[in-house]
Amino acid sequence: MEQPVRADHAGGLAAQRHPRARLSKALAPYLLSLPGGFWLLVLFLIPLVVMLSLSLQRCNPGTGACVMTWHWSEFGQQLSLYHAQFLNSFYYAGAATLIDLLVSFPIAYWIAFHGGNKKNFFLLMLLVPFFVSFVIRTIVWEFILSDHGVFLGSLKNAHLLPQNFHVLATGYAVIAGLAYNYLPFTALPLYVAIERIDKRVLDAAYDLYASRRDAFTKVILPLTVPGLFAAFLLTFIPALGDYVNQQILGGTNNTMIGTVIQNQFLTYLDYASGSALSAVLLAIALIGIFAYARLLGSRTIEEYL
Amino acid sequence: MNAAVGTVGERAPSREVAPRRPPSRRWTRFLLPTYSWLVIAYLVFPIAVMMLYSFNKVASGLQQVSFAWTGFTTQWYQQWSNVPGLTSAFWLSIRLAVASTLLATIIGTLLALALVRYRPPRFRGKTFVEQVMFLNIAAPEIVLGASLLGLFVTINLARGFLTLLLAHVAFSIAYVAITVRARLAGFDRSLEEAAHDLYANAWTTFRKITLPLIMPGVLAGALMAFALSIDDFVTSNFVNGNTTPFPVWVYGATRIGIPPQVFVFGSAIFSVGILCAIASIVISRRQA
Numbered sequence: 001m002e003q004p005v006r007a008d009h010a011g012g013l014a015a016q017r018h019p020r021a022r023l024s025k026a027l028a029p030y031l032l033s034l035p036g037g038f039w040l041l042v043l044f045l046i047p048l049v050v051m052l053s054l055s056l057q058r059c060n061p062g063t064g065a066c067v068m069t070w071h072w073s074e075f076g077q078q079l080s081l082y083h084a085q086f087l088n089s090f091y092y093a094g095a096a097t098l099i100d101l102l103v104s105f106p107i108a109y110w111i112a113f114h115g116g117n118k119k120n121f122f123l124l125m126l127l128v129p130f131f132v133s134f135v136i137r138t139i140v141w142e143f144i145l146s147d148h149g150v151f152l153g154s155l156k157n158a159h160l161l162p163q164n165f166h167v168l169a170t171g172y173a174v175i176a177g178l179a180y181n182y183l184p185f186t187a188l189p190l191y192v193a194i195e196r197i198d199k200r201v202l203d204a205a206y207d208l209y210a211s212r213r214d215a216f217t218k219v220i221l222p223l224t225v226p227g228l229f230a231a232f233l234l235t236f237i238p239a240l241g242d243y244v245n246q247q248i249l250g251g252t253n254n255t256m257i258g259t260v261i262q263n264q265f266l267t268y269l270d271y272a273s274g275s276a277l278s279a280v281l282l283a284i285a286l287i288g289i290f291a292y293a294r295l296l297g298s299r300t301i302e303e304y305l
Numbered sequence: 306m307n308a309a310v311g312t313v314g315e316r317a318p319s320r321e322v323a324p325r326r327p328p329s330r331r332w333t334r335f336l337l338p339t340y341s342w343l344v345i346a347y348l349v350f351p352i353a354v355m356m357l358y359s360f361n362k363v364a365s366g367l368q369q370v371s372f373a374w375t376g377f378t379t380q381w382y383q384q385w386s387n388v389p390g391l392t393s394a395f396w397l398s399i400r401l402a403v404a405s406t407l408l409a410t411i412i413g414t415l416l417a418l419a420l421v422r423y424r425p426p427r428f429r430g431k432t433f434v435e436q437v438m439f440l441n442i443a444a445p446e447i448v449l450g451a452s453l454l455g456l457f458v459t460i461n462l463a464r465g466f467l468t469l470l471l472a473h474v475a476f477s478i479a480y481v482a483i484t485v486r487a488r489l490a491g492f493d494r495s496l497e498e499a500a501h502d503l504y505a506n507a508w509t510t511f512r513k514i515t516l517p518l519i520m521p522g523v524l525a526g527a528l529m530a531f532a533l534s535i536d537d538f539v540t541s542n543f544v545n546g547n548t549t550p551f552p553v554w555v556y557g558a559t560r561i562g563i564p565p566q567v568f569v570f571g572s573a574i575f576s577v578g579i580l581c582a583i584a585s586i587v588i589s590r591r592q593a
Contacts, residue, residue, distance in 0.1 A: 024507075029419045029428035036416035036478050037434060043475035044441050047452035054455045107341045114337070120586050124579075125345045131578040132352055135538050135552045136571040139559060140351040143358070149372040150354070183348065233443065241445030244538060248559055258447050265451055265543060271458060278451040282444060289443045 048282070054275035066272055078276040082260050086280075089256040092171060092246070093239035096178035097186070100235050101228065103179070104187035109220075112194040126187045134181065138248045141177050142168065145249070169251030177245035182238060186231045193227020194220070226296050233292055237285045257281060352575060359568035369562035381565040385573075388564045394554035395570055401466070401550055402534040405473035409530040412474070413481025414523050420482065421489045438479040449476060450543035457544060464546025472544045473534045480533060481526035488522025528581075535574075 024031075055074055057066040079086065104126075111122045129137055144151050145167045155161045167173045197220060205215045243258030250256075257277060264274030362376040363369070386392045416434070425431055441449075453472050457464060496518070500510040516523075538552035545553055555567055 026427075029423035029431075032415045032419035033428075033434055035412045036482065039412060039475060039478055040434075040437055040441060043453065043456075043471055044449070045437065047449075047456040050456045050459050051448075051452040054459070103344060106337060107344045110337045110341045120590075122341075122345075124582055124586065125348065127582075128345075128348050128352065128579070130532065130536070131575045131582070132355065132571055133536050133538075133552055133555065133574065135555045135559075136355065136567065137351060139555070139563060139567075140355045142559075143370070143372065144351060144354060146372055153372065180347075180351070237443060237445050241447035241539075243447065244556070261447055261451055262542070265454055271455055274451055275455055278448045282448045285443065285445050285448070286440075289440070293439070 051275045051278055051282075054271050055279050057272045059270055059272040074272070074276045075280055078273060079280055082257060082277065085255050085257045085260050088171070088254055089240050089258070092174050092178060092254070092256060093236050093242070095175045096182060096239050097232060097236040099175070099179045100183050100186035101190075101231060104183060104190055104231075108187050108190035109194050112191055112197075113199075123188075123191065126184050126191075129181065130184060135244060135248075137181060138177055138244055141173075141180060142248050145173055145176070168249060169254075171250065171254045173249040174246050174254055174256070177249045178239045178242060181242075181245065182235045185234045185238065189227050189231040189234060190224065193224040193230070197223050229292055229296065233288055237288060240285065241281055355568050356572045356575075359565060359572050361565065363565060367562060368564055370565050370568060381569045385566055385569050388566050390549070390554055391551075391558075391564065391566055391570070394549045394551045397466075397548065398535050398551035401469055401473060402531050404470055405477060405534045406527050406530040408470070408474045409477035409481050409534075410523060410527040413478045413526055413530070414485050414519070416478065416482040417485035417489060417522075417526075418519075421486050421492070422494075438482060441476070441479040442483075446476070446539040450540035453540065454543040464544055465548045468544040468546070469541060469548060469550065472540050473537060476537070476540060477530040477533050480529050484526040484529050485519065485522045488525060489519055492518060528585075532578075 053068070054066065056068060056070050056072070058069050058071075059066040107126070111119055111126075115122050132140075143149055146152070147166045147168065148156070152161065152165065152167065156163055156165070167176075201219055201223070202215055205219045210218065241258050241261075243256055243262055246254065246256040246259055261274050261277050261281070264270045264277065358370060358374075359381055360377050360379065361370070361374055362378045362380070363371060364373070364375045365371070416438075419428065420431065420435065423431065450472070453468070453475070454464075456462075457468050462468060496514050497510055500514045505513065536552065537550075538556060541550050542553050542556065549557070551570070555563070558564070558567065
C-alpha cells in the first residue's frame with residue numbers, strides 16, 4: 001500500500017491537480033479489488049483453512065461439537081477407509097470424461113471448420129442442456145433409462161432385451177449421466193481451441209503433400225493439446241466431486257466420494273471426517289490444476305471458459 | 306493487398322493458386338455433419354422428453370410423473386402452482402438469483418476493472434488474486450460447499466437465505482470478473498482521458514463513458530451469475546438449512562415422487578432461457 005506514487009504518463013495531468021487525487025489514483029487498484037478480494041478471502045480461502053482444521057478435529061456425532069486432535073494421519077485413514085468410493089469416482093469420472101472427449105471432438109471440429117455463419121446457432125445447441133436445471137436433467141435420464149420406461153420398455157416389449165435387463169443402479173447409468181451432464185464443458189473448450197487454429201497452417205500442410213490423416217495427426221491434434229487439457233480438467237474435476245448423478249441414477253454398490261462427503265456433513269454431522277475427505281478430494285484436484293498451470297500457465301485456462 | 310503486389314510482384318501470383326487439398330471422398334462428406342446432428346439430437350432428447358411428459362395425464366391417484374404415456378393434458382400447466390413447497394421454492398430461487406446476481410455483478414465488475422487496468426508495480430498481489438480466482442473456478446464444487454458449511458458451523462451462523470446468498474456470490478464473483486475482463490480487453494482508455502480533460506470528475510466519467518462502454522460485458526457477466534445461481538444444487542444443498550431453493554426441493558422430491566409440475570417449471574425455465582439466448586444472438590448479429 002505504501003508504494004511510491006509514480007507520475008504515470010496517462011493520468012499525469014490529472015494527478016498533479018490535487019494531492020488527494022494522486023493518493024486515490026495510487027489506491028485505485030486496491031479499492032477496486034477490495035470487495036471481491038475480501039469476499040473471496042472470507043468465503044473461499046478462510047473456509048478452506050477451516051476445512052483443514054476441521055479435518056484435524058474429532059466431532060461428537062450427536063451434538064456436532066468438535067475438539068482439536070492434530071491427528072495428521074486422519075487424511076490417510078479416511079483415504080483408506082473410503083478408497084473404494086474414491087476409486088469409483090475416478091473410474092466413473094474418467095470414463096465419462098473420455099467419452100465426452102471422443103464424442104465432442106468431431107462436433108467441435110465440425111462447428112469450428114464448417115459451421116460457417118451458423119456457428120452461434122450450433123454453439124447454442126451445445127449449450128442447450130444448461131437451460132434445464134441440472135437436477136431435472138438427471139431425473140429425466142432416470143426416467144428414460146428406467147426398466148420399463150420409453151427406451152428399455154419398448155426394447156423389452158419387442159423382445160430385443162431380456163426382461164431382467166436393467167441400466168439404472170449400475171455404474172453404466174452413472175457414467176451415462178455424467179457424460180451427458182458435462183458434455184458442454186468438454187465441447188466448448190475444444191471448440192475454442194480448434195477455432196483458434198489458423199486455417200492457412202492447414203493449407204500449408206496440404207501444399208507440402210500432407211494426406212488428410214497427416215494433416216490431422218501432425219497439425220490439428222498438436223495445436224489442440226491445450227484445449228484438450230482444459231476440456232479434460234473442466235470435465236473431470238466437477239465429475240469427480242459429483243454425487244447427484246450417482247444418487248439419482250446409481251445404486252448402493254457404486255457410491256462415489258461426493259455421496260460420502262454429503263452424508264458425513266448432512267446426515268451424520270461428522271464434520272471432521274467430511275472435511276478430511278473434502279481436503280483429500282481438493283488435493284487431488286489441485287494436483288491436476290497445478291500440473292496444468294505449470295505446463296500451460298494459469299491464465300490460459302480462462303480463455304477456454 | 307495492392308501495395309503488397311507492387312513490392313513483391315514475383316511472389317504474388319503463387320498466392321492465387323488454390324492450396325493443394327486432397328479431394329474430398331464422396332460419401333464421407335456427409336459423415337461429420339450427420340454425426341454432429343446426432344450429437345445435437347442426443348443433447349436435446351432429454352429436454353424433449355421432459356416437455357412431452359409435462360403434458361402427460363396421471364392415471365393413479367398419486368400426482369407424480371410416471372413412465373407410461375396415459376394421454377395428453379394441459380392440467381399441470383393450469384395447476385402449475387398447486388404444489389405449495391415447489392412454488393415457494395421456485396420464488397425463493399428467483400429472489401436468491403436476483404440478489405446474488407446484483408452483488409456478484411457489481412463486485413466482479415470492479416475486480417475485472419482492477420485486473421484489466423493495473424499491473425504489478427501499481428497493483429501488487431494481482432497474480433495472487435488471479436490465482437485465487439482460478440482456484441475458485443477449478444476446485445470441485447462439493448469442496449466449496451462443504452468448506453462453507455464447515456465455516457458456518459464453526460462461527461455458528463444459522464443456515465438460511467443469508468448463507469445461501471453469501472455462498473452464491475462467492476462462487477459467482479470469479480466467473481463474472483473473467484467474463485467482464487474478456488469484454489474489456491479492447492477498451493480505449495483515451496476516451497476516459499478525454500472526459501477528464503473536459504473537466505468531468507471521476508464519477509461522471511465512470512457513469513457517462515466507462516459504464517456504457519463496458520455494459521455488454523457486464524450484462525454477459527450478470528447472465529452468467531444468474532444462470533449459475535438459479536441452477537445451483539451442490540453448494541445450496543450444504544448451506545441451505547431449512548430454506549429450500551428450487552433445485553434442492555426437486556432433489557428432495559426424487560425420494561417421494563416427482564409432481565408433474567416440476568416438468569412444467571423445467572419447461573418454462575428452459576423456454577425463457579432459450580428465448581433470451583436467441584434474442585441476444587439476434588441483437589449481436591444486428592449490431593455487427
